[in-house]
Amino acid sequence: MTKARNWKKAAWVTFFVLPGAAIVFVFILMPLFMSLFNSFFSWNQLIRGEFIGLENFKKLFTGYPYQERFANALGNNVKWFVVTMLVQNTLGILFGYVLSRGIAGHGTYRRIFFIPVLFSIIAVGFLWGLYLKPKGMVNSLLSLMGRQDLTRAWLGDGSIATYTIIAVNIWRWVGFPTLVFMSAIDNVPAECTEAAYLDGVNEWQMFFRIVLPLIVPSITIISVLTIIGSLNVFEQVYTMAGLDGPPNYATDTIGTLFYRTAFGSVDSGAPEIGIGSAIAVIIYLMTFGISLCSILFTKSKEVEL
Amino acid sequence: MNTGMRYRNASPGKKLFIILLQLVMLTYVVLIIYPLFNMVISSFKSTRDIMLRPFSLPESYSFENYVTIWVDKGFGRYFLNSLLFTGCAMVFVVLLGSMAAYGIARYKFRGNTLLYMLFLSGIMLPLKAAVIPLFQIVKSLGLMDNPFSVILVFIAMGLPSTVFILSGFMRTIPGELEQAARIDGCSDLRIYSQIVMPITAPSIALATIYNAVPIWNDFFFPLVFIQSDKFKTLPVGLSSFIGQHSTKWDLLFTGLSIAIVPMLLLYLFMSKYFIKGLTAGAIK
Numbered sequence: 054m055t056k057a058r059n060w061k062k063a064a065w066v067t068f069f070v071l072p073g074a075a076i077v078f079v080f081i082l083m084p085l086f087m088s089l090f091n092s093f094f095s096w097n098q099l100i101r102g103e104f105i106g107l108e109n110f111k112k113l114f115t116g117y118p119y120q121e122r123f124a125n126a127l128g129n130n131v132k133w134f135v136v137t138m139l140v141q142n143t144l145g146i147l148f149g150y151v152l153s154r155g156i157a158g159h160g161t162y163r164r165i166f167f168i169p170v171l172f173s174i175i176a177v178g179f180l181w182g183l184y185l186k187p188k189g190m191v192n193s194l195l196s197l198m199g200r201q202d203l204t205r206a207w208l209g210d211g212s213i214a215t216y217t218i219i220a221v222n223i224w225r226w227v228g229f230p231t232l233v234f235m236s237a238i239d240n241v242p243a244e245c246t247e248a249a250y251l252d253g254v255n256e257w258q259m260f261f262r263i264v265l266p267l268i269v270p271s272i273t274i275i276s277v278l279t280i281i282g283s284l285n286v287f288e289q290v291y292t293m294a295g296l297d298g299p300p301n302y303a304t305d306t307i308g309t310l311f312y313r314t315a316f317g318s319v320d321s322g323a324p325e326i327g328i329g330s331a332i333a334v335i336i337y338l339m340t341f342g343i344s345l346c347s348i349l350f351t352k353s354k355e356v357e358l
Numbered sequence: 359m360n361t362g363m364r365y366r367n368a369s370p371g372k373k374l375f376i377i378l379l380q381l382v383m384l385t386y387v388v389l390i391i392y393p394l395f396n397m398v399i400s401s402f403k404s405t406r407d408i409m410l411r412p413f414s415l416p417e418s419y420s421f422e423n424y425v426t427i428w429v430d431k432g433f434g435r436y437f438l439n440s441l442l443f444t445g446c447a448m449v450f451v452v453l454l455g456s457m458a459a460y461g462i463a464r465y466k467f468r469g470n471t472l473l474y475m476l477f478l479s480g481i482m483l484p485l486k487a488a489v490i491p492l493f494q495i496v497k498s499l500g501l502m503d504n505p506f507s508v509i510l511v512f513i514a515m516g517l518p519s520t521v522f523i524l525s526g527f528m529r530t531i532p533g534e535l536e537q538a539a540r541i542d543g544c545s546d547l548r549i550y551s552q553i554v555m556p557i558t559a560p561s562i563a564l565a566t567i568y569n570a571v572p573i574w575n576d577f578f579f580p581l582v583f584i585q586s587d588k589f590k591t592l593p594v595g596l597s598s599f600i601g602q603h604s605t606k607w608d609l610l611f612t613g614l615s616i617a618i619v620p621m622l623l624l625y626l627f628m629s630k631y632f633i634k635g636l637t638a639g640a641i642k
Contacts, residue, residue: 069461080514087491
């Protein structure tokens, strides 16, 4: 009897889970292992050569021009992470908090704030690319306000180009953490906040002592998504600056470097599958490793009600 | 929730804080609405006009640009392809994703956590970095230049987060509901489709918008796997404007305006459920 029931249960589980799991396995997990496999071989265009161990990784970390490009690109990814984490997620938590606490117009705000996410990255790239041209809307607006001194080549000046693209990306995405934090704060039990109010806490204490500790799980999710997003920046740079991370690699990221390597144009102009795969493996390892660390770190900060 | 951010009755310091915040949020609203508005009105202007007088309103509203891009530039076909690809992919993302979430969330079995981790790892692993092996896989399946390649990759792209969101919600459904149905003689399939799925609707709206938007807007995978013009999607058509020296801005803005309509409709249609889905504990 129980055996038959167990079989039946196993059959149902298989029926429900197998199709999805199979697709994820074939199109996500298998490519991961194939990247690892590919990174151990030398490649002549698209034809696999002999096994060369860690030679591709060595070339990436020590050979010209990869070492320099890789370090430069990774540095930019770090900028993406730090600025996004500090600006976008702080804004998101602030917006989410005040929306959840019923600031005037909160219903309209929360609907509008998500609209930029709906724009395709191509639209974002073109629109803001146009606005940020030396003679574009942003600069003419600044001149109009009498602040000529602030006008600059937002995307042409290597020292600020990356930050410009990050700012546009924050414009596009801030609604997402806002809504996630808003709903997390909505879910904080009313007893907690009401009791705190009766005890006479001010808004600051309410936020830092009561609400913040209770929404740690959503902070974890947003942090992990920020890490993943920052390590995988590609389209933003591609559409606003270009594949080579102009000017002079100032906006280059691992994503664009990977693309140039895999499809050819870094060293000799031919696709470098071996080194491209090595970059992919490093992207995987970093994403996985850092996400895991931050999950473990924030897990330790979680409080149970 | 209680009335923590009401302007009235607030202390002077808090009033200032609320005013500042309102200013920041209103600025952001303008920063959102203006580009949207600018994009649409630019589609009625000429490239010369867009460049010389970017702020001005169009002199006349003719749909000439729309006809040009829809018919002559083939965007009508791209649009249909995009609808078809995204629609197909999303049907399977929601169907297979909710099935897998149900299996993982509502059954106890060995390997349960492992399976959950399999899907979770899909959120963490960037699919774009896997483009070389994906290329090899698609080629060995004989699916190059075939819409199925892109649709399958899109399904794989959407499944992990869908399973994550839906299983998170399904875990919160009380078990009694299911047991009662089982006693009444419901099969597992009926419990899934007629009891669990309707309750899960807000979370499904969340998962749908969360995944339909990037899938609709993706130009990377169609660019890599599709060569024939007849299978190209809207973002691929739009991406052909990238890096051109004499961009036809009027047509570009027309194309961009067309491209955002379906997602805007989907969002407006679903936003109520979408926000409910967020609050329903899908993301705690």
